[in-house]
Amino acid sequence: MIICKVVGNVWATRKKDELSGEKLMVVQRLDIEEKGSDEVFVAVDCVGAGIGEQVLVTTGSSARMALRNHEAPVDASIVAIIDEVQAQV
Amino acid sequence: MIICKVVGNVWATRKKDELSGEKLMVVQRLDIEEKGSDEVFVAVDCVGAGIGEQVLVTTGSSARMALRNHEAPVDASIVAIIDEVQAQV
Amino acid sequence: MIICKVVGNVWATRKKDELSGEKLMVVQRLDIEEKGSDEVFVAVDCVGAGIGEQVLVTTGSSARMALRNHEAPVDASIVAIIDEVQAQV
Amino acid sequence: MIICKVVGNVWATRKKDELSGEKLMVVQRLDIEEKGSDEVFVAVDCVGAGIGEQVLVTTGSSARMALRNHEAPVDASIVAIIDEVQAQV
Amino acid sequence: MIICKVVGNVWATRKKDELSGEKLMVVQRLDIEEKGSDEVFVAVDCVGAGIGEQVLVTTGSSARMALRNHEAPVDASIVAIIDEVQAQV
Structure with a gap:
């Protein structure tokens, strides 16, 4: 798992039906000093995360x-x- | 999931039979400022995307x-x- | 999927028995301008590709x-x- | 598998229920000379590893x-x- | 598949029980000119490979x-x- 900061929506x-009702959030990978990296992508939120949270x-x-749904077309989840x-x- | 722009066909x-009838599109990964990156690859379109769309x-x-077909030899989908x-x- | 050029054999x-009879080809990833990149690896040919083809x-x-054989130890296919x-x- | 050093917790x-009771450790990939790289991420400990161990x-x-649980949402394990x-x- | 040189043990x-009896070898990815790269990791040997072999x-x-065992916790095999x-x- 990688440590990220939630930076947007x-x-x-x-979209594919299997994504309906899922919250799509923009996340940014953090480095060990908790600085943001260039690695930014989109993950489905599964735990009620909010903007700014690690x-x-x-x-x-x-x-x-x-x-x-274990067959949803999703490759990143919080x-x-x-x-x-x-x-x- | 990664944010991309559709840039071609x-x-x-x-080709493998399982790819017949699938629309193969060239996509370019965008960075957080929506600029195109060097990461360009081919994805199957599953939502009716057009050239230029994010x-x-x-x-x-x-x-x-x-x-x-969950057993199609495909590793990237829009x-x-x-x-x-x-x-x- | 990525766009590659077949550059060798x-x-x-x-080798593992499951690879018997499979054609192992060296492929080089191409960038968007169709120039060869440093990314070179080996893929099993499933469509009768020849040297020099994209x-x-x-x-x-x-x-x-x-x-x-869906259980063959293969991680790249043409x-x-x-x-x-x-x-x- | 990659060679890492355990550097934290x-x-x-x-969190997702399937992660309850799992020990989440911060690991740093080592290069061939056993120096730490920039690649730092989180893995579930399955063997009783301690801080500082390779x-x-x-x-x-x-x-x-x-x-x-083979269906736990985990993508890295020690x-x-x-x-x-x-x-x- | 990637072309590597076996460089160590x-x-x-x-370790996890499923790894018992498996030979863990250090491999180094080679580039197209057969020079060693910085990519070094550990793979299970399935074909009786020796140090120095490609x-x-x-x-x-x-x-x-x-x-x-198709359920062994292994992500790289020779x-x-x-x-x-x-x-x-």
């Missing part, structure tokens, strides 16, 4: 496991809202 | 979930046409 | 879907021979 | 296979604690 | 298909020992 009226994002097929990171590199 | 007569692209095994992105990094 | 006598390559688990790309970035 | 109260991390869908690496590049 | 006493490595979920590469980029 995406709206899309025309979150864990799961990618690939495992992202589907966070959704009720699976946790981070309380604290303690790390020293 | 690909034609291929000789779209969400799902990659990997999840791309197959956007197709009727799953939504973007109305608006609101993000601040 | 690989021979291997000692092809579409599917990677990851979806590559297995292009083979008769799934189409490109007739034409029309794109403007 | 992540705490998250609000470990093997499996990513993608295979990371789920290291957990009791699967071994390294005793020794002997390599010469 | 990894020993790990504490091999094909399959990554991701397909790596599991090379093992007897699936062939290369006799010869003929390529011109």
Whole structure:
């Protein structure tokens, strides 16, 4: 999982049915010093995350496991809202 | 999912049967300022996207979930046409 | 899928049984201007591609879907021979 | 699998149920000279690893296979604690 | 699949049971001119490869298909020992 900050929202009226009702959020990967990187993408929120919060994002097929529908065409999901990171590199 | 712009089409007569009837489009990943990146690849269109539109692209095994045939040899699918992105990094 | 040029062949006598009879080709990813990139790897040919041809390559688990044996240890397959790309970035 | 060093912990109260009880650790990929790289992410510990230890991390869908629940939304797992690496590049 | 050179071994006493008995080898990706790259990682040997040999490595979920246990937590496997590469980029 990667550590990201929620930085925005995406709206899309025309989309695959399996995405209906899912909240699409723009997330930015953070580096170890909690600075934003150039890696920005869109994840489905599965935990009620809000703009500005630090979150864990799961990618690939495992992202589907966070959704009720394991066959949704989703490759990134927010699976946790981070309380604290303690790390020293 | 990544934010891309549809920039073209690909034609291929000789291909795996499972790709027959699928629309193959060239997509370019956009950065957070909506500028085109060097990341250009081909995705199957699942939502009726047109050239110049901003779209969400799902990659990997999840791309197959956007197709009727979940066993098609496809690793990138256009799953939504973007109305608006609101993000601040 | 990514746009590649077929640039060579690989021979291997000692290999997993599931690779027997499969044609292993060296492919080079092309950029949007059809110039060769540094990204060079090996894919199983599923469409009768020849050296010098431009092809579409599917990677990851979806590559297995292009083979008769969906459980072959293969992570890249040539799934189409490109007739034409029309794109403007 | 990639060679990483365990460099920290992540705490998250609000998370997907399938992550409850799993230990989330921050890992840093090491290069061949055992120096830390910029690649830092979060993995579930499956072998009782401690801070500072060198470990093997499996990513993608295979990371789920290291957990009791193969449908957990996890894309990185610590699967071994390294005793020794002997390599010469 | 990517072309790699086997450059070493990894020993790990504490590991997931599914890795018991598997030979863990350090591999280095080679570029098209057969020079070593910075990409170094660990793969399970499935074909009896030795140090210094050039091999094909399959990554991701397909790596599991090379093992007897398709549910082992493995994301990279050596699936062939290369006799010869003929390529011109």
